[in-house]
Amino acid sequence: MKRIGIMAALHGEVAGLLAAMGAGAEVRRIGGRDYYSGQLLGSECVIVLARVGKVAAAATAVTLIREFNAGQLVFTGLAGAVADQLRVGDVVVAESLLQHDMDASPLFPRYEIPLLACSKFAADAGASDLLARCATAYLQEDFMAHAGPDLCRRFGFEQPAVHRGMIVSGDRFINDASGVASLRAELPDALCVEMEGAAVAQICHEYEVPFAVVRTISDRADDSASLDFSAFLDQVASVYSAGILRRYLEASAVIA
Numbered sequence: 315m316k317r318i319g320i321m322a323a324l325h326g327e328v329a330g331l332l333a334a335m336g337a338g339a340e341v342r343r344i345g346g347r348d349y350y351s352g353q354l355l356g357s358e359c360v361i362v363l364a365r366v367g368k369v370a371a372a373a374t375a376v377t378l379i380r381e382f383n384a385g386q387l388v389f390t391g392l393a394g395a396v397a398d399q400l401r402v403g404d405v406v407v408a409e410s411l412l413q414h415d416m417d418a419s420p421l422f423p424r425y426e427i428p429l430l431a432c433s434k435f436a437a438d439a440g441a442s443d444l445l446a447r448c449a450t451a452y453l454q455e456d457f458m459a460h461a462g463p464d465l466c467r468r469f470g471f472e473q474p475a476v477h478r479g480m481i482v483s484g485d486r487f488i489n490d491a492s493g494v495a496s497l498r499a500e501l502p503d504a505l506c507v508e509m510e511g512a513a514v515a516q517i518c519h520e521y522e523v524p525f526a527v528v529r530t531i532s533d534r535a536d537d538s539a540s541l542d543f544s545a546f547l548d549q550v551a552s553v554y555s556a557g558i559l560r561r562y563l564e565a566s567a568v569i570a
């Protein structure tokens with residue numbers, strides 16, 4: 315059975331899963347991060363807080379692959395909406411990921427990772443299909459009840475949807491209308507923006523390890539993004555990650 319490495323940038327994004335792993339988890343501290351290993355819903359897992367940004371995510375991904383022999387990585391967390399059709403509370407499962415702040419031009423084309431000759435990394439199709447099915451089922455069957463009427467009213471959730479497509483990552487929290495407008499203009503296929511996924515994608519490409527990324531939309535990457543993000547992180551992020559990944563781990567255990 316493949317060991318699944320589960321990563322998130324912030325505690326609120328994996329708190330529910332860590333709680334589910336419980337006191338039986340083995341904890342190893344490497345490079346200032348705690349890696350929690352154990353069985354979770356029938357799957358062998360390692361859960362870790364990667365922290366924020368591409369360097370932190372890449373370093374953590376390498377540790378999961380080399381020290382823990384992870385055969386698959388899944389990154390879960392929040393993202394800012396870039397595409398118009400996305401609403402706060404929707405979920406995005408990556409088909410591909412790109413580093414929007416990579417620019418070694420004129421030596422290499424904009425966005426291309428020097429010496430890798432590619433700018434977009436494809437997520438594993440099988441893992442991503444399963445994640446999207448689990449996210450859809452969770453949103454349709456359980457989410458509104460789990461979140462409860464108060465949170466649904468506060469955040470304006472009606473029936474959140476799952477989207478699939480390109481996620482872009484960079485070392486910048488996008489918190490202004492002009493920042494998100496430039497992303498939209500320069501990368502018209504981008505669905506949402508975050509700060510880690512494409513770095514994990516690059517490492518997984520280099521080590522030939524399958525990976526998937528699932529993000530919940532917490533804000534519109536506009537002038538109120540930081541306030542919206544913080545409220546979402548405190549109040550709802552963990553509900554989503556735990557709800558979707560629980561189903562994913564159960565389904566992965568059945569397939570293995």
Ligand code: ADE
Binds near residue numbers: 486487532543
């Ligand atoms: N993660 C969640 N919201 C984000 C934003 N607006 N910019 C970058 N990363 C994010």
